[in-house]
Amino acid sequence: MAFKLRQTYALASSLLLCLAGLVARAQSPVRPAPQEKEDVLRVDTELVQTDVAVFDKSGKFVEGLRPEQFEVKVDGQVVPVSFFERVSRGGPRPAAA
Numbered sequence: 001m002a003f004k005l006r007q008t009y010a011l012a013s014s015l016l017l018c019l020a021g022l023v024a025r026a027q028s029p030v031r032p033a034p035q036e037k038e039d040v041l042r043v044d045t046e047l048v049q050t051d052v053a054v055f056d057k058s059g060k061f062v063e064g065l066r067p068e069q070f071e072v073k074v075d076g077q078v079v080p081v082s083f084f085e086r087v088s089r090g091g092p093r094p095a096a097a
Helices: 002-027
Strands: 072-074 077-079
16 A cells, blocks of 8 residues: 555656646747847938049140049048049040950
8 A cells, every 4th residue: 555655646646747838838938039130320421523624734634543642522621532533525436245
């Protein structure tokens, strides 16, 4: 009889542990797997384009100028020249290499 009593206690304890686990699982909210957040890089930029023609005293176009030889000011503040290009107009285009 003592053996059956021990088995009954063991079985009852096992059932209580299983039920406690089920109750705990039922009470905890189900959380979805965390999704990876994408890195977002936002950049605000403003393009200001201007044309400049430089002529010497005799009215001839000055060749070979570099960006360092120009000073651009916006609202009185010097702004660095980030892109500098010579554009020819009105003549035939050079042949593509």
